[in-house]
Amino acid sequence: MLRKLVICSVALLGWVTSTPANAELRIFACEPEWAALAREIGGDKITAYSATHERQDPHYIRARPSLIAKIRRADMVFCTGAELEIGWLPLLMQRGARAKIRAGKPGHFMAAQHVPLREKPIAVDRSMGDVHPDGNPHIHLDPRNIILIARELTKRLSKIDAQNAGAYAQNLKSFESGWAAQLMKWQNQLHDLRNMPVVVHHRSWSYLIAWLGLKEVGSLEAKPGIPPTASHLQALLKIAAQAKTKAILRTPFDQSAPSEWLSQKANIPALILPFTVSREAKPGALQLLFDNILSLLRRANGQS
Amino acid sequence: MTKRYIRAVAAIAVPVCLASAPVAAADKQELQKILQEVQLLKKSYEDRIATLENKLRGLEQKKASSNKAATPASSSRSIKGNSFNPSIGLILNGRASSFSEKTSEISGFGVGEEGERGKEGLSIGESELNFSANVDDKFYASSTVAIVQEDGSDKIELEEAYIQTLPDAGLPDGLRLKAGRALWTLGYLNEHHSHADDFADRPLPYRVFLNKSFNDDGVEFSYVVPADTYIEFGGGVFRGDDFPAGGSASGLGAWSAFARVGGDIGDNHALRLGAYTLHTDVNSRATNEGAVTFAGKSNTYAADLRYTWAPTGNPKDKELILQSEFFHRDEDGIYNDTGATTGNVNFDGSSQGWYAQAVYKFAPSWRVGARYSQLLAADTPAGLVGSALDSAGHDPNTVSVMGDWTNSEFGRVRVQYNREELSNGKEDNQFILQYIMSIGAHGAHAF
Numbered sequence: 001m002l003r004k005l006v007i008c009s010v011a012l013l014g015w016v017t018s019t020p021a022n023a024e025l026r027i028f029a030c031e032p033e034w035a036a037l038a039r040e041i042g043g044d045k046i047t048a049y050s051a052t053h054e055r056q057d058p059h060y061i062r063a064r065p066s067l068i069a070k071i072r073r074a075d076m077v078f079c080t081g082a083e084l085e086i087g088w089l090p091l092l093m094q095r096g097a098r099a100k101i102r103a104g105k106p107g108h109f110m111a112a113q114h115v116p117l118r119e120k121p122i123a124v125d126r127s128m129g130d131v132h133p134d135g136n137p138h139i140h141l142d143p144r145n146i147i148l149i150a151r152e153l154t155k156r157l158s159k160i161d162a163q164n165a166g167a168y169a170q171n172l173k174s175f176e177s178g179w180a181a182q183l184m185k186w187q188n189q190l191h192d193l194r195n196m197p198v199v200v201h202h203r204s205w206s207y208l209i210a211w212l213g214l215k216e217v218g219s220l221e222a223k224p225g226i227p228p229t230a231s232h233l234q235a236l237l238k239i240a241a242q243a244k245t246k247a248i249l250r251t252p253f254d255q256s257a258p259s260e261w262l263s264q265k266a267n268i269p270a271l272i273l274p275f276t277v278s279r280e281a282k283p284g285a286l287q288l289l290f291d292n293i294l295s296l297l298r299r300a301n302g303q304s
Numbered sequence: 305m306t307k308r309y310i311r312a313v314a315a316i317a318v319p320v321c322l323a324s325a326p327v328a329a330a331d332k333q334e335l336q337k338i339l340q341e342v343q344l345l346k347k348s349y350e351d352r353i354a355t356l357e358n359k360l361r362g363l364e365q366k367k368a369s370s371n372k373a374a375t376p377a378s379s380s381r382s383i384k385g386n387s388f389n390p391s392i393g394l395i396l397n398g399r400a401s402s403f404s405e406k407t408s409e410i411s412g413f414g415v416g417e418e419g420e421r422g423k424e425g426l427s428i429g430e431s432e433l434n435f436s437a438n439v440d441d442k443f444y445a446s447s448t449v450a451i452v453q454e455d456g457s458d459k460i461e462l463e464e465a466y467i468q469t470l471p472d473a474g475l476p477d478g479l480r481l482k483a484g485r486a487l488w489t490l491g492y493l494n495e496h497h498s499h500a501d502d503f504a505d506r507p508l509p510y511r512v513f514l515n516k517s518f519n520d521d522g523v524e525f526s527y528v529v530p531a532d533t534y535i536e537f538g539g540g541v542f543r544g545d546d547f548p549a550g551g552s553a554s555g556l557g558a559w560s561a562f563a564r565v566g567g568d569i570g571d572n573h574a575l576r577l578g579a580y581t582l583h584t585d586v587n588s589r590a591t592n593e594g595a596v597t598f599a600g601k602s603n604t605y606a607a608d609l610r611y612t613w614a615p616t617g618n619p620k621d622k623e624l625i626l627q628s629e630f631f632h633r634d635e636d637g638i639y640n641d642t643g644a645t646t647g648n649v650n651f652d653g654s655s656q657g658w659y660a661q662a663v664y665k666f667a668p669s670w671r672v673g674a675r676y677s678q679l680l681a682a683d684t685p686a687g688l689v690g691s692a693l694d695s696a697g698h699d700p701n702t703v704s705v706m707g708d709w710t711n712s713e714f715g716r717v718r719v720q721y722n723r724e725e726l727s728n729g730k731e732d733n734q735f736i737l738q739y740i741m742s743i744g745a746h747g748a749h750a751f
Contacts, residue, residue: 053571053617060620062612063751064574065534065566072478072528087713091748093471094444096528097480102471184341226712227668253618255668 025161028071028101030079030089031058033140033289034111036281038078040175041153045164048078053279057253058084059225063091071096074107075160078153081110082117082137106159112137114152115145118206131224140276142207143186143290147179182287189294192303197243199236199268201228201250201259204275208293217243220250220258228258241266247300251275271300390437390445391745395499397429397738404733410508411727412681412695413655414591414598414639416515416547417454421724422505422736427453429738432463432497436747442473448497463487463497463519478528485521488540489562490580491629492608494518500749502625502663503706504720504736507677509631509657513604515547518582520558534576537563548582548602548633550589558584566751572617576751580606586637592692600637600651606630610751621668628660635682641691651693653682661704669711675704698728715741 025046029035035050042048051067052058058080061067071077071092079085093102101107117135139145154172158165194213198205201220209216218239222232240248240262248259248270256270263270273293277285401424408421422429429452436446448464466484469475487495493510494517506516522542529535542549544557552558560583566576582604589598608629615622632654639651659677666672681695688694702725708718722734 056617057620060618062574062614062619063748064568064612065564065576065751066568066574068528068536069532069534069567073530087748091750095750096478097469097471097475098477099471100477253616255621 025075025157026073028074028077030077030085031140031276032279032281033276033286034078034080035279036277036283036285037146037150037153039281040283040286041150041168041171042157043167043171045161045167046157049074050279054274054276055252057251059087061085061088063088063095067092068095071101072098074098074101076107076109076156077101078109078111080112080137080139082112082134082139083132084112084137100160106156109153109156111145111149111152112139115139115142115148118210119203136203136206138204139207141205141293142211143179143183144211145207146286147176150175150179178287182290186290186294189298193294193297193301196247196297196301197245199240199245199248199259199262201248201254204251204254205249205273212297214297215243217245220248220262227255233258233262237262237265240268246302247271247297249273269300271296273297390435391747393432393434393436393742393744393746395432395434395497395740395742395746397431397499397740398427399429399504399736399738400426401737402735405730408724408730408732409592409692409727410512410679410700411698412684412693412700413512413679414589414596414693415512416591417593418516419506419511419514421732421734423453430461430498432499434745436745438470439467442470444468444470478530479525480527481523481525482540483523485519486524487517487519488522488524488542488560489526489538490514490518490560490582490604491578491606491631492610492627493629496749499740499742502627502661502671502673503675503704504718504738505704505722507629507659507661507675508679508700508702508726509629509659509677512679513548513631513633513657518546518548520544520546520549522558524560534566535564537561544584544587547589547591548604549584549586550598551587552585553587554585557587558582572614574612574751576608576610578606578608580604580608582606592641592643595643596639596641596692598635598637598639598651600635602637603634605632605634612751619665621665623665625663626661627663628658630656630658632656639688639691639693641688641693644688644691646687646691649685649687651682651685651688653685655682656680669709670707671710672707673705675702675706677702677704696728698725700724700726702726714743714746715739 025042027035027038027042027046027048029038029048029050031052032050032054035048038046038048049070051070052061079089112134117139120135121131121133150172154168157168190212195215197215197217198209199217199220203219203224218236220228220233220236222229245266245268248262248268250259250270250272252272252275259270262268273296274289277289399422401422403421403424430450432448432450434446434448436444439445445467446464450461450463452459452461462485464486466482466486468482469480475481487497489495493501493506494514498506510516520542522540524538524540526536526538539561540559541556542558542560543555544552549558560581562578562580564576564578566574568574584602586599586602590596606629609627611626612619613624634654636652638648640646640648657677657679659675661673661675663671663673678699678701680699684694702722704720704722706718706720708716710716716739718738720736720738724732724734726732
């Protein structure tokens with residue numbers, strides 16, 4: 001039994017080490033938006049894998065064997081941080097035992113460390129629900145953050161793979177200019193949405209709301225991460241109606257029942273906004289994401 | 305202060321992004337148009353940026369200095385794994401049990417103390433106190449102390465006390481070493497603390513083959529192969545004190561090896577398979593409250609399977625988990641049942657045990673599960689007929705069903721019903737009501 005095992009292991013090792021080393025940098029992204037951004041900046045010099053897909057809530061992911069295998073060979077781990085992935089990423093890092101992506105190395109890139117965070121609590125207690133002590137981690141829905149993160153990513157990539165630093169800088173340049181043009185376009189649409197009253201399911205939209213200047217009337221979850229309760233919804237019904245709420249926002253992975261209930265009672269449209277891009281997103285997908293979100297919001301607000 | 309800080313950064317970020325706009329614009333006319341607009345924007349923002357930048361710099365300096373001042377743990381109120389060194393976690397669990405049979409013996413097997421049926425009535429189970437932290441850049445250490453009640457008094461049991469290498473320890477990537485006392489890699493459940501189990505009690509094979517869990521003193525290595533599929537193998541050497549070993553003479557009485565493979569099937573299915581072996585030299589192993597002793601060789605082989613399916617990709621909402629383990633044990637040595645005054649009897653036989661379970665989360669806080677476990681005892685040598693090791697042709701088995709309610713990831717309440725037929729003609733109907741709560745730091749559970 002043991003001899004067989006040893007023979008198998010040695011054979012396996014031989015097979016693995018004999019596989020030609022892939023020249024492309026392997027980027028392990030925790031969320032699809034970061035995989036998409038990595039593809040924008042990395043171009044053909046990298047391959048990006050997203051640990052989650054667009055219908056998954058990145059708070060709650062199992063540390064599956066497939067993810068251990070992916071992180072084992074990663075040259076960079078590119079995640080949100082701010083404890084969004086606290087339930088699974090540390091475990092993967094530990095199991096993968098990969099020196100070049102451990103905390104402190106350029107290959108360990110937590111996006112939230114490079115943008116200002118909102119809603120940082122002063123005191124945290126578990127009776128308050130799933131509060132992130134570092135602040136709200138859903139940073140990617142403010143397009144201005146995307147640029148800050150793209151720049152830091154370029155720095156990191158150039159450090160890890162100095163040979164291709166020129167290509168990364170070039171990619172950043174063209175991404176930035178494209179993004180700036182988009183920002184300008186979006187900026188023109190912002191005025192119509194300013195102060196649009198909305199109710200959210202979870203505080204997934206805080207950065208989007210801040211960027212667009214929407215008015216958050218309330219959230220379906222009385223406490224973050226704790227499913228909405230009947231009494232809280234009843235109270236919210238009054239507030240939402242008084243505020244002339246235009247839409248109830250939720251992600252594709254939030255439960256539908258609470259927002260549909262409120263939608264019916266208060267006659268406010270329940271809106272599923274895309275929260276991120278697809279797992280295999282091609283370059284340009286991030287811009288489309290914001291285009292989609294804006295057009296859905298404008299429609300709900302009575303503009304076209 | 306934070307708000308102003310955010311606004312300042314945003315105000316800087318936007319125009320800076322805009323400034324680089326013309327570079328890639330293909331159309332020359334558009335390029336010029338954009339350039340003009342940007343210039344305008346730039347000018348109008350320049351003054352504000354300058355002042356904001358200064359403010360920001362000041363704020364950052366202030367923040368940096370205030371952060372330094374705030375470092376002492378006493379001033380921090382956040383509950384974070386890193387805020388305390390070490391992280392401290394406490395797991396409390398209590399139960400109320402009712403059994404229809406007065407006694408419970410698993411016929412055909414020598415059963416250790418922790419493999420026995422739990423206590424009837426109200427009781428607290430193991431209270432686990434865990435301390436863990438990175439020692440430095442190269443090592444991680446963890447210790448779990450269980451406070452259990454045995455023979456009417458509270459006893460402290462050292463469940464785990466180990467160190468483990470970190471990725472920066474200088475070992476090749478994927479290789480880890482663990483030393484000390486730990487719940488070693490053997491099957492699925494063994495390396496998990498019982499508070500993470502899906503049922504209130506361990507299945508029969510764990511009770512008879514591992515005395516609930518194998519946590520001897522020793523060293524183990526594991527290596528994750530750099531491949532697209534998850535492949536991990538490893539092995540260890542142990543002192544040989546913990547069941548199924550017992551009182552090693554040399555202090556090096558057991559060794560193990562294992563291999564695991566796993567991966568995803570599509571977006572929402574995951575699978576893991578494993579094979580394990582544990583070899584022990586048993587100097588003297590007492591079971592059945594000291595009545596049965598064994599000396600000789602005891603080798604355990606195990607295989608496990610775990611499959612998870614989250615229909616929407618979100619295990620938080622809905623999830624099906626199938627799990628099964630199979631054990632085979634070869635023993636060659638001398639058994640003695642003083643209770644049945646058998647004297648020393650030569651024994652060379654093998655026994656098996658397995659269980660299969662399904663747990664379904666049908667709503668975010670609610671799960672139901674069913675489990676079947678069964679044992680197949682070894683053939684009884686003539687000298688052991690009528691002893692505790694005589695199964696009399698009966699295969700001990702248990703049917704369990706459970707339902708649990710999870711208020712948050714830190715608290716769970718469970719009801720369970722077992723129908724145990726552990727010896728011929730004895731049907732034990734058991735009801736268990738259990739709570740499991742954790743406070744303090746609580747590490748994520750492995751797959």
